[in-house]
Amino acid sequence: MEKKIKILVADRNQHVREFLKRELMAEGYRVRLAKNVQEVLKKVYHTETLDLLILDPDLPGTDKLALLKKLQNRIPALPVVVHTYLADYNDYTNELSKLAFVEKCGSSVENLKKMVHEILRKHKTS
DSSP states (O other): OOOOOEEEEEOSOHHHHHHHHHHHHHTTOEEEEEOSHHHHHHHHHTSSOOSEEEEOSOOTTSOHHHHHHHHHTOSSOOOEEEEEOGGGGGGGTTTTTTSEEEEOSTTHHHHHHHHHHHHHHHHHHO
C-alpha cells in the first residue's frame, strides 16, 4: 500500500485553510493545518514528516521574506508552494527562485492542485 502524501496548509484565513483541506483531501492527500508562523515552524521542523507545504506567507508574526528564506534552508528540503498575491513578491524573484508560486484568485484552487501534483511527481522521481 502506497503511503499517503502529507501536506501542510498554512494560511491566516480559517475559511481558506478549511477549503484547501477539503479540496486536497478529495485528491487523496493527508492534510494538516497551520494558522500562524509558530505552528508552521513547529510542524515543519519538529513534528511528523511532511511532503509539501502550501503557504500564504502573509501570516501574523513574521517577516515574509525571512520566513521564506528559513524554509528554503530546511534540510532535508521541503517543497513549498507559495499561495499568495504575486504582486507582493515581484521584487524578490531572485531570492525566491526555488519556490513555486500560485497566485490567489477566484479559480486558484485548480492551479494549486496542478502545481502540487507536478511538484510531488518531480520530488518523487528525484
